Amino acid sequence: xxxxxxxxxxxxxxxxxxxxxxxxxxxxxxxxxxxxxxxxxxxxxxxxxxxxxxxxxxxxxxxxxxxxxxxxxxxxxxxxxxxxxxxxxxxxxxxxxxxxxxxxxxxxxxxxxxxxxxxxxxxxxxxxxxxxxxxxxxxxxxxxxxxxxxxxxxxxxxxxxxxxxxxxxxxxxxxxxxxxxxxxxxxxxxxxxxxxxxxxxxxxxxxxxxxxxxxxx
Numbered sequence: 001x002x003x004x005x006x007x008x009x010x011x012x013x014x015x016x017x018x019x020x021x022x023x024x025x026x027x028x029x030x031x032x033x034x035x036x037x038x039x040x041x042x043x044x045x046x047x048x049x050x051x052x053x054x055x056x057x058x059x060x061x062x063x064x065x066x067x068x069x070x071x072x073x074x075x076x077x078x079x080x081x082x083x084x085x086x087x088x089x090x091x092x093x094x095x096x097x098x099x100x101x102x103x104x105x106x107x108x109x110x111x112x113x114x115x116x117x118x119x120x121x122x123x124x125x126x127x128x129x130x131x132x133x134x135x136x137x138x139x140x141x142x143x144x145x146x147x148x149x150x151x152x153x154x155x156x157x158x159x160x161x162x163x164x165x166x167x168x169x170x171x172x173x174x175x176x177x178x179x180x181x182x183x184x185x186x187x188x189x190x191x192x193x194x195x196x197x198x199x200x201x202x203x204x205x206x207x208x209x210x211x212x213x214x215x216x217x
Contacts, residue, residue: 004019005057006098007094018094039081
């Protein structure tokens with residue numbers, strides 16, 4: 001462990017940061033490191049800083065300020081009491097001492113996680129809306145198809161009924177005519193022709209109309 005090192009110690013749900021200044025001491029933004037009461041930038045022993053947990057070193061290969069300058073910058077803010085977990089926390093402080101700007105990787109990760117979760121929720125909501133709209137469209141189209149089929153069938157049956165009435169009337173007239181009797185008598189004989197003419201004509205008409213009904217059902 002060297003003077004100017006960026007020290008990190010774990011806490012429940014986050015990590016605590018400080019700058020090692022030598023002689024077993026650390027400058028850190030105490031914040032909520034040892035409880036729920038906000039604390040100022042202060043000097044603590046390694047034992048106090050760790051608070052019963054381990055300590056690791058975060059490397060800065062391309063640091064802006066060397067160890068001596070980083071320690072000097074840390075001392076310049078000793079006693080500051082403007083702690084803010086999102087904008088001015090312990091990691092912000094140590095990064096500023098070493099790199100010259102405020103930054104907190106754990107805050108950035110939290111913001112990214114929240115933004116990602118929000119994006120996923122919005123995508124799910126959009127997908128649900130599109131799926132619902134598509135389902136409604138399919139249902140509407142099926143309803144329209146059924147209505148169209150029902151109207152078409154009704155019209156077809158109406159036409160078929162009228163055709164049946166007209167055909168029956170025509171059959172009755174034809175059966176009474178000399179031509180109808182003459183045609184049937186060719187096959188069944190003269191004596192039975194007057195009886196079979198209306199029967200055969202009606203059967204033919206009913207068969208044709210039945211086929212029309214079946215085609216539209």
